[in-house]
Amino acid sequence: MRFRSRLVVDLNLFAENISQLRSHCSQNEILLMVKANAYGHGLVPIVKFSVEELKIKEFGCATLQEALTIREELKDLEFEVYVFSDVQLDVSDSAHLYLNRRITPVISSLRDLKWVLENKEFAHLPLSLKFNTGMNRLGLESYQVGDVISLLKANGRKTIHHLMSHFASASLFIQKNKQSQRQIEEFAKIKKELTAAGILFEKSSMSNSGAIEQDVGLEETHIRPGLMVYGPSSLIPKYKEKSWWQGKNISALDTYIIKTFPVEKGTPIGYGATPCPDNGIIAVIALGYGDGLSTNYQGATVHHKGFAGIICGKVNMDMAQVLFPSQAEEKLKEGDYIRIWGHDTADVIRLAEETGAITYELFCQLTNRVPRIYSFR
Numbered sequence: 001m002r003f004r005s006r007l008v009v010d011l012n013l014f015a016e017n018i019s020q021l022r023s024h025c026s027q028n029e030i031l032l033m034v035k036a037n038a039y040g041h042g043l044v045p046i047v048k049f050s051v052e053e054l055k056i057k058e059f060g061c062a063t064l065q066e067a068l069t070i071r072e073e074l075k076d077l078e079f080e081v082y083v084f085s086d087v088q089l090d091v092s093d094s095a096h097l098y099l100n101r102r103i104t105p106v107i108s109s110l111r112d113l114k115w116v117l118e119n120k121e122f123a124h125l126p127l128s129l130k131f132n133t134g135m136n137r138l139g140l141e142s143y144q145v146g147d148v149i150s151l152l153k154a155n156g157r158k159t160i161h162h163l164m165s166h167f168a169s170a171s172l173f174i175q176k177n178k179q180s181q182r183q184i185e186e187f188a189k190i191k192k193e194l195t196a197a198g199i200l201f202e203k204s205s206m207s208n209s210g211a212i213e214q215d216v217g218l219e220e221t222h223i224r225p226g227l228m229v230y231g232p233s234s235l236i237p238k239y240k241e242k243s244w245w246q247g248k249n250i251s252a253l254d255t256y257i258i259k260t261f262p263v264e265k266g267t268p269i270g271y272g273a274t275p276c277p278d279n280g281i282i283a284v285i286a287l288g289y290g291d292g293l294s295t296n297y298q299g300a301t302v303h304h305k306g307f308a309g310i311i312c313g314k315v316n317m318d319m320a321q322v323l324f325p326s327q328a329e330e331k332l333k334e335g336d337y338i339r340i341w342g343h344d345t346a347d348v349i350r351l352a353e354e355t356g357a358i359t360y361e362l363f364c365q366l367t368n369r370v371p372r373i374y375s376f377r
C-alpha cells in the first residue's frame, strides 16, 4: 500500500450529503447502495458510519460476497442488506448463506421465485421482487405478473417485502424522456395488478440518483441512491440544471511529486517515448494505472498551486508525468502533495469528461493500493 498517495474520505461531508438528501426526501426511507466497495470509498467503513452515525438501516450490494463482508465485519450492528444482481440462489453453497446471515436476495426471475417458494427452508425469507419495466437487463417481466400472483397464492404467500424496479435513463431529463415515462407507467400497472389480486407489498422503490434528483419516484416508500451520496450528480452535464442536488464530493484523491525536471518541447517522455507537447517542467507523481489512474488520464488536467498541468506521455503502472508551464518551476517542490480531485464535484465531473469516462467509473476503478483514509469531526 502507498502512504502519500491516498483517497481521503471526509465523513462529515458524507453526513452532510445524507442530511441534504433526507431533508429533500423527507417521506422516503433510504436504501443506500454500497456495491463495488461503496463506489470505491470503502464498503465496511461507509456502512459502519452510516449505521452508527446516520441511522441508515438498509443497504444494497451487487454480490453475495459484498453482503457477507459487511455482515461478518459488522456483526453487532443492526441493518438489512440486499443482493441485487449476482444472487446465485441456484448455487447450493450460497443459498443457505441468505438464511444464516440474514441477507435478502432480490429475485429477478420466475425461476428464482419458484425455487424460493418451493423450498421449505425459505418459507420465512422476505420476498423482494424486481420487475423489468424497460431497463431490459434483469427483472421479472411485466407480462409475468399473473404468473407471479399465481405462484405466490399457490404457496400461501400474500406479502411482498420489497417491490422494485430500476430506471434505465435517469441521467437524462425524465419528464421529457419517453422511455422513463413508460417505465413509470409500467411500474404503476404492476402495482395495481398485484393490489387487485390481494397481494400486499410492504416497501417499494424505483429511484436511483438521477431519478431522485428530479423528484421522480418519491411516492414509493424507499429511494435507492448511489452516486449522489458520494458527491456528484448522476445527470449528464447537459441536464445538470434539472437536478436540485448540491452534493459535495466526499473524497479527495491526493498524491505527491516524486521528482521534477525541466523539459523542452519534443523531449521523449516515458514508455513509448511520447514527445513532450511543450517546454515546461515535469512532475512525476506517485499514481499509475496500478492505482486506478487509467491510461485514459493522458491529457487530463491537474491543478497545483495555481498552475494547470497536463498529464503527458503514457500513464505507467506506478507513476504518471504531469507537464506544468515553466513559470511553475519555483513553486513545484519534490515531496509536494498534489490533488487529482477534491471536494468540489466539478473536479471529478471535469476529469470524467477529459478521460472519456463517467464519474462512477473514476471512483470504482481505484485499486486497493490506494489507502482510504477517513476523517470525521
Ligand SMILES: *Cc1c(COP(=O)(O)O)cnc(C)c1O
Binding pocket: 033, 035, 084, 166, 207, 208, 209, 210, 224, 225, 226, 227, 228, 234
Ligand atoms: C446501482 C443501483 C442503484 C443506484 O444507482 P445510482 O445511479 O448510483 O444512484 C439503485 N438501484 C439499483 C438496483 C442499482 O443497482
